[in-house]
Amino acid sequence: MVSLLQCPPSPFRSSFSSNNPRSPFLRFHFPLRHAVRCNLVEPIKFDNGKPYIPLLNTSAHHLSSTATSHLDNTLPPFNKHDTRLRIFSGTANPALSQEIACYMGLELGKIKIKRFADGEIYVQLQESVRGCDVFLVQPTCPPANENLMELLIMIDACRRASAKNITAVIPYFGYARADRKTQGRESIAAKLVANLITEAGANRVLACDLHSGQSMGYFDIPVDHVYGQPVILDYLASKTIYSDDLVVVSPDVGGVARARAFAKKLSDAPLAIVDKRRHGHNVAEVMNLIGDVKGKVAVMVDDMIDTAGTITKGAALLHQEGAREVYACTTHAVFSPPAIERLSSGLFQEVIITNTIPVSEQNYFPQLTVLSVANLLGETIWRVHDDCSGGIEPYSSLGID
Incomplete structure (x- = not known):
């Protein structure tokens, strides 16, 4: 069961932190809605890579948020109490979902997800989403079939709860490699999965680094393609x-x-x-x-x-x-x-x-x-919610198609 938790400290390196050092030969300039500074958890004692363990906890943490001086000229004003925007997390990557919500200054929506003895998935929203702009964060990573089915049921639950817009936030899109026929009698599973997500009731998809660009054409709904390259x-x-x-x-x-x-x-x-x-x-x-x-x-x-x-x-x-x-x-x-x-x-x-x-x-x-790509996805969610144009320079700097 995924429930409402306090925003944890960011467990990964965040390359969009306001105090991140920049190289003289590579700079990215764009206004972020928040410059959230989270304390890092204790890293594993390795000499080189220093990976960080994603930890969820329920203790409260102080978050400091600042806005850039020219923010009001580029983005609509931020309203923390805007109840039209709701974010729910599946069970595939709850740590990333918490980081996204932490960056946005929001809390994850309450949702009940469980599995019956025979493996069937049960989803129930624990709060109203009627007329809301709902974002469901669920990568279809291994086990791909389990997580994909969970995403479809989450979408269906939101649709039947009268959500105004449903965006499937898929940081990793499974089955993306099956995007063409290289031999006879093969399936194009990427198109099949796109159809399933659309028919379940999603109005939009936000995906990160699709295996091939043509996969966006398999969807009959808008697709925001975010690159992790920056x-x-x-x-x-x-x-x-x-x-x-x-x-x-x-x-x-x-x-x-x-x-x-x-x-x-x-x-x-x-x-x-x-x-x-x-x-x-x-x-x-x-x-x-x-x-x-x-x-x-x-x-x-x-x-x-x-x-x-x-x-x-x-x-x-x-x-x-x-x-x-x-x-x-x-x-x-x-x-x-x-x-x-x-x-x-x-x-x-x-x-x-x-x-x-x-x-x-x-x-x-x-x-x-x-x-961490949490800030990247969080900023994209804000811009999708606020109907910001993708053609402005700060937006394209995020690596968004």
Whole structure:
């Protein structure tokens, strides 16, 4: 059961904090509705990555909020008592939901979610949402089928409770890789899941780093596509890496556009591509490297890490080609076995991920760094609720399509 809790301190590094150091070669300027400063919990005693454990607690915490001087000219006035905006969390990632609510200065709505003995899911809203703008935070991460079904039932509950608008906030959209037919007699599951979410009653979807852009076209409702790229870029910019030493690497040909955009914002770093051929699902074979990485700090960029087969074979090739250090950067940490063993094998100087998918404590390893996308999603929710245009410069700086 997910119930109303006090806002906890942010358990992850927040790259949108008002006191975050900025690199001279990479800056993001946009007004945030809140500059919430939360105390960090005690980190695991690792020398490098310092991942933080997501903890929920019911103790009260003091939050200090400030607004930028030009906020009134860019955003509608904030009303903390605006009851038209309601946020509910599923069971997939309650820590992220709490962080989003904490950033927005709101409290999570009361909702009862339980499972019967036979596995059926029961959802009941514990407060009225009639005429409200409702946002349901629920990534469809593993177990994908359980979390997807829970999201559908949550949407249905809100629709039957006469919510005015229902937005499915899906930090990680499962089944996104099944977005086309590569062989005969295959299903396009991404389209099927999009239809299910639409038919359940969602009016809008807010997704983070879809596997491919065309997945937005599978929905017959508006889709706000948020990129986690600014969070990772901001963190890399705070590190002491000379721009002349950087090279951005795409782990496969399909990710070249993503890596090129990343490299352009990272001081226009050069680009390298790992050419591989896949013989089956979750099985990859690296063939060769396109580009020069000798003596460089290689930053491998991808949208997700599943079994880590592709990215670890690519890292091994980069070391063979003379790369000094290898960083792995990804938004979604699926971490299916044996991903942890591969990532902690010593090939990577640091593995940088976000908290779109919760990482259990037993899956932490010394090189892991977890960044929070809560402020990014929270600010997007405000702008969707306030009907702000996506064309203004501060909005596009958030990485929103």
